[in-house]
Amino acid sequence: MAKASSSSMFSKILLFKTSWFNKVVKFTWIAFLVVLVGVPLYIYSVIWNPFNLFGEMPSFRMVENPQNDLSSEVISADGASLGRYFRFNRSAVTYDQLPPLLVKTLIISEDHRFYDHAGMDLQSYFRVVKGVVLGGGQGGGSTLTQQTAKNLFHTRSEELRGHFGYLASPLDMLISKTKEWIIAVQLEKNFTKEEIICLYLNTVPFNNNAYGIKVASETYFGKSPAKLDLHEAALLVGMLQGTVRFNPREHPERALNKRNQVLHKLLDHGYIKTEKAYDSLKQLPLDLNFSVQNHNEGLATYFRTVLRQDLDKWCKERDIDLLESGLKIYTTIDSRMQMLAEQAVAEHMSKVQRDFETALGSRNPWEGAGGEEITDFLQKKIKRTDIYKTLEKRYGAGADSIEIVLKKKKRMKVFAWGGDKFVDFSFYDSLRYYNRFLQTGLMAMNPQTGEVKAWVGGLSHRYFKYDHVRQGMRQAGSTFKPFVYGKAMEDGYSPCTELLDISPTLKVSGTVYRVKNANGTYGDGTKYTLRHGLAKSLNTITMQLMEKMQPKNVVDFAVRLGITAKLDPVYSLALGTSDVSLFEMVGAYCTFANLGIRTKPFYITRIEDKNGNVLQNFVPQTEQVLDENTAYTMVYMLKGGVEEEGGTSASLSTAVTLGNEVGGKTGTTDDASDAWYIGITHNLVTGVWVGGDERSIRFPSWGEGASTRSALPIWDRFMSKIYAHPEIGYRKGYFKQPKQFTRSFDCDGASDDSAADYSTGR
Template identity: 65%
Template sequence: MKSSDSSLLHRIKSILLIRKPWFRKIVKTIWTLFFIFMIGTPLYVYLVMENPWNLFGPLPSLRAIENPENDFSSEVISADGASLGRYFWYHRSQVTYEQLPPLLVRTLVISEDHRFYEHAGMDFWSYLRVLKGVITLNAQGGGSTLTQQTAKNLFRTRGKELQGKLGALGGPVELLISKTKEWIIAYELEKTFTKEEIIALYLNTVPFNNNAYGIKVAAETYFGKQPKELTIPEAALLVGMLQGTTRFNPIDYPERARDKRNDVLFKLYQHSYISEAQYDSLAALPLQLNFSVQNQNHGIATYFRRILEAEMQAWCKEHGYNLYESGLKIYTTIDSRMQRLGEEAMAEHMRKLQRDFDQAWGKRNPWVSEHGVEMKDFLERKVKRTDTYKALVKRYGEKSDSVKIELNRKKHMRIFTWRGDRDTLFSTMDSVRYYYRFLQTGMVSMDPRTGAIKAWVGGINHVYFKYDHVRQAKRQPGSTFKAFVYGKAIEDGYSPCDKFMDLSPSIKVNGTVYRVPNSNGTFGSGTKYTLRQALARSLNTVTMQLMEQEKPENVVAFARRMGITSDLDPVYSLGLGTSDVSLYEMVGAYSSFVNLGVYIKPYYITRIEDRYGNVLENFSTEKKQATDERTAYKMIHMLRGGVEEEGGGSRALSPAVTEHNEVGGKTGTTDNASDGWFIGITPNLVTGVWVGGDERSIHFPSWSFGSGGRSALPIFDKYMSRVYRHSELGYPKGQFMRPATGLGEGATLDCPEETEEVEEEFKIVE
């Protein structure tokens, strides 16, 4: 360069610096900002990492980042390997990268972060795009990479638990600090995990609305599929939801979700993943959802899962786990196929029984006193137990007229019917009146040889009726308790062939003499019956004679040995089933007969594993010899009399159950027509059923209407008929086990057939 040219350039610079102070200010500002950025940014990041005086809030530890603790739902698994449901705060279940279909991974990367495999956790080109959008007022999405989003989902960087004093100010300050933490965590994630592992982490943690967290649950919820079964348009729909799970929710906004799906499909076309023809074809498809929200009110074995939940919470507390976040695998004895059969049988019978119940009562209410008079204050007492009433009292005061007005104000409500849920206008009082008219039921089926519970139906619909009638409820068992009275007599030397007169004894208790009639209202016919015939006919008269011979306290002790754990009053009326028991313990106790006198405590958990498949605990059951095997087998013979003897209460069982099969059973009905029971025994299953109202004051229209043979037995019959149609379940028809040593020398179960009539009365028994 010539000296004259150099001198000219120097003069131009001097003129600009001297005569243009604004230019000097710009240059100074640029250099100042540059030094602030170069020094301030590392300092700011350092302060966020160190968190002095808790200004920025804590960061996850390096160990936590290297071993991210994602909160996974705990799964309940049936004996046949089916998923019965999950316990969760956020419904999610993990998958490995290998379980993800390549088309889903490709769709995700193209749509959400197409430079994912090129950056190290932060994509500066995307930040420039965001900045350009802000300047031009044409925003085109956020700048977060998949790694940053994974950091946000894993460690809840926007939550209160990581918030410091500055973050509590909210607004841009809070957002900047949260973003910074996500950058830091993303950097550590990229150092620790492969790209494939980060994709799996992301898809396992991202929310998809409708209580679906993670790709596995999302695929199950929206399409009823596993992730590996997703098609391209299905993957595009789920990926599109990630840009706004509420806004693009296909259930609430199907058109909007379809448009977003097609936007994702167009991106796939732009990146040459699909052809133009494929795009045109796929974009024209409807959503084709198979939507099913998974929660504790839906699916099968809902009542069982709720009972199991309480037990598992106690176990988790003792062993240091969180049921809703630890990803446990809970293996149970429930057979999902038998569970479905039980639920089908219950629904089929209860639908018809409810219709007959409503027709019989008509416009009258079924809550009546022992004398058949309607209880006028029933609804008022029940409504006071509701949360609605308590909230109104808290707001207006107990004596305010506003409480009554609000309780009777009509509002939109979705209600249960046996023809399906429907919307209606109901007041709170209407709702209480409506729901208390429904009959409830419980059914439980157990393998007596192992103690394993195979099916558990706790009620008619868990969405609307939460109370479990298998184990939670306890009611008077009526005549089903007679098995323990007869069992004690057989144990003490009586034979099924021993004959008793059908005459009620006069029993004196506390100075009062009373006699117990049979179900037909008479005090006996004077006919002699064998014990087997008397039990088959459920004669109260013979039962009371045995109670007098055996004494109530001895019957209590026998029932205890057989498996009854509830409090039992040692009184004569106990023989007629006046002490409350649960269906669960009754089935366990009857199983002691079938198992030749060995009581096996019912159980339903086999083992618990952690999320990695490590066994945390194996479960076994308790066994004890409750009575000798000869007594037990004789009682099996006695209970078979209900099916085989003329006038037996179980003779209504269908040939589908009884043909080529040994079956026994006992019906039970309470005196006030509130409870109907049936306990049925087969060589390899014992099944109990209870039917009645949720309140004892809710009665069947008559004793015969509510009898166990009409209200409860049909559910057993329908259930066992279904079980026998499915040989793959492994519960075929057959014979009960026989005692290894026989019945004893000279003992026989064949009784001579003869009856005698007498006219004598029994003496008063003190």
């Protein structure tokens, strides 16, 4: 009986073992088949995406030639970056431009077996699985190549999600990870390790609209990646584990701790040699030089805005996306000259504004022709604003709610010369505040090459968008007079020709028209040479010439020199009553300084694609429109403003005039709405305009708003700064004389000495 029982027990055990063994074998076979068939089938399903179950995958051709959307960069003549046009602010660097310390920090911190795997790191996956089973954070396990795949192809975006991705988050993550594994393997087949590092660092986001290491270095430290120090590289690499969480601007302590963790990894892997060196590095502050790149910041903001309009047209004709194509736009702007121009404008315009406020007192600056305040100025202007139009659509025309909203005060940041400030303003307060500011424009151009070297379109692009170089059109005042004199010189008149300071009597539309000089008189009968008359900017002398030349001929002369605005062929044109831009006035004056060759102002030299291929070269457009002798004679005439007694340019500093040939012309309109100065040297012509955004905004008196107080000092400051920096290349010198100069100036009186010096070319 016992034997039977024992035998039965043995049979049961044997049966159990056999059953267990069969189950293990069955499970093993199933697992083997799943791995052998199921995994490949799953991978192929992810690749081919049947019925959009898994979402789209990039084609292998795309993986072989990844298109990394890049911002287009504006580059100055001296190689500096002026800014970018971007949807996502990203700019590429090559591997050679990456410092070894940055590459080493990245690999040690993010993927220290990077050079040992082919896109997938199995050890990291086992670590992640262990972390999930045991609990605790163990990292994501993604290699640099996988992260590159994610950044390049946006594998976790809504657009690439299939039907399965909406069922559960873990399933969606698995599918996304699978796509990244597949792409990573393909990337490793098609690119070197160095190229993958570049792809990664050029695509990774760093928050604050900074994409890629180049823009991140500039944004957080104000330097290129090549100039990063080790602790700075560690901070940026540490941000990659959470650009929001470890943002040094928003969370400095957290970012500092993460940076030091990265530095400790470098110590553990032997890149930092000693504990002492590590301790020294971790004691360093963040030392940020933070500046978010946008279209309102940096150099030449107004220029970049105007340039954008030209580039949009150029790109449209070629079906190019300016914001994501990675173009390199090489310009004629010199970043050093641009900086000096912006400094000169800021330094003097802050003084002009103080003088303006003092002169106004409690008055508002918007005045009618008779000097009376325009009482409904703000009401009319606010109706042209976008906010008013929006409120009108919301509440209906004439609704009381519109005025209630416009008069409600709120906290806002406003422009101020001492630095931006916060105030409690209503929309009306803001409009009143900003319309009390005088504006300005400055453009400098090389007369021989046509290159625009500096462009300041206003006070601050963040607060004042209107460009006063090319967009602004205002009365030229007396800066138009050289075109009248130029026509006279062309017709055979000499700088030594003498006229009496007497206003001519002209009949215009049946009425008698007589012009007054700036002192309010019709002239005192004194005899002046034409050179001296232009130097003193006598309206009486100019109008006599206008009568002799006739308005239509003067218009034709100005157009020949490059004025493109509509000029009214009337006698008052001699005093600059037609609207022109600073851009075209500077270009026209360059014709005098360039021996009669009109060179159209240009500011783009070439455009390259992201690979450095030249898409188009730009060359100046030139034409001989004036006889060399006539042009040279007009240079002599314009020098009279500096050299003749009582000349309007006499206040220029010796820092500019000493050992230098300088000519120039002031211009102030009758109502002091516009003040101009255009100065010429042998290699640089610069124009300055000062005035209000509205013509009705002006100094209470003509003398207070005269160009000698507002526009001329800006030119003088700018040129003084240029000459203080000879390394820029614009040194003092003398105007080039025609090879066959057939005229000589031997005027009696004050101009003899200067004429003699000039005729010999010194």
